[in-house]
Amino acid sequence: MIRKLPTLDFQSVSRIFSGGVYALKEVSFSIPAGGLTAVIGPSGCGKTTLLRIAAGLERATTGSVKLIGPDGGAYERASENLSVCFQDARLLPWRNVTDNVALPLELAGVSRNERIARANQVIAAAGLSSAQARLPAQLSGGMRMRVALARTLVTSPDVLLLDEPCSAVDEFTRMQLDEEIFRVWQVSGATTMLITHSVSEAVWLADQIVVMNMGSIHEIRKVALPRNARNRTSAAFLLEVETVMRSLACAAGVVVE
Amino acid sequence: MMRVMKSIRMIAAPVIAVTFILVAWQIAVMMSGVSAFLVPSPLAIGQTMWASSDRLIGGAIQTAMASTIGFVIAAVIGILVGSMIAAVPFLRRSLYPLATILQMVPLVAVAPLLVIWLGFGLPTAIAAATVVAVFPVLAATIDGQVSVDPGLREFFLLHGASAWTRWRKLDLPASIPAIVTGLRIAAGLAVIGAIVGEFVSGYGGPNAPLGIVIMTAMREARTDLVFAAIALSAVVGFALFGAVSCLGWLLVSRWHASGVNSLEQSK
Ligand SMILES: Nc1ncnc2c1ncn2[C@@H]1O[C@H](COP(=O)(O)OP(=O)(O)OP(=O)(O)O)[C@@H](O)[C@H]1O
């Protein structure tokens, strides 16, 4: 079966909060169908606002975020084909891992047997089977995030929106979670937007990096590295990281040299 | 092993304290020679309890019934109305402050009014228990439901859950720890309410409730019987409180208290 994945298109999106705070100014870029675009930028530059508008949790003051189907027509937006993962895992503390992962299906009205079967499938794929009966409080922070990531997959979404899923964990766990995000992206094949603070994470995962500053786009950069060259210690990888780092520093007005 | 030791220590301390107080009381009564009409000794009260056990146990059953039924009605009303107030912004703004203020009105004072409406008898005692027990439940329910994690609410919103689904699967379970706290307070108050209701509702006969036993004993100058009935009403209150606490523990401990503990340990 060939899936018809949508392109996620930001069309001069602006957002002014009450009090005249310009969170976003005319942001335009497009995430190609099945692509993974990382959005990086200094704290407060509007990344989360952008993602929330894409998720439909916030409205744009002007401009719009559209899902465009492969035939160029509009692509129907539904909670089943769009998944969001936030910085905090947002698990229900009284439900075990399986029931938490199954929750999106439950809210979509899928029968209990089917949703448990599908939840246990994504849990097994994430290597969390041994923890499936545990409550969130009995998991480490990194494991909770992996459960949240597994939960985004359970509905087989076409669009994935990830808001700094690794920001609350240490560097080592972050690398493990990066592998997990990569796997999630590959398994789902979804058009993915990943917000991150980490340049190396962006370079390691993304095929396109959007550098933002103060609500506008500073640079849109294709990552030319082939997948097999994404070795965190290879010269090509480190060079790419340095280049993006410079772009970010320039955007933030920090002198590097 | 540690846990057994700990629970023995937890039970032992109050038992020792109560025994000490009773012994001191007994000695004080014997030494001072105060008349049994004013303060009977614990041993005398114990004898009365034994001698009038039929009357006291029958009364305790009546009072337990009135307070339990009143408590259950209060719990249902408190949780349902509280959830409604928490869910509807207009009600929240208009009724929530009112609920807090009403909690401070000495509601037992409405007991005579209940007699006018419901007549003499068990219904008045039940209603009195309900009236005093409902507000803690109401306030706790509202508190619990307005402070549900906004991130979780957003998750439900994102998945297109209806208000009803969100209440069943998020708001209600998330506020259970708060509601249980309210219910525990309500359990103690329900017994107070029932006894005050019985004071004014005057239903007697062979199955007179503890409130009536106390009033009758007072008129007959049977201070020992008054004390005995008070002791039994304390037992009723403690039993209801204990039952609610156990139920709350069953509902919550799995994820709430224990969850907090293991979180603390993982840090
Ligand atoms: N609901 C709101 N009301 C008013 N201002 C807001 C609101 N949400 C965000 N802002 C403002 O919009 C700007 C962008 O916020 P946003 O959360 O999108 O930043 P961010 O890039 O995600 O930052 P971080 O990296 O720290 O998460 C900030 O200046 C913030 O103060």
Ligand SMILES: [Mg+2]
């Ligand atoms: Mg953010």
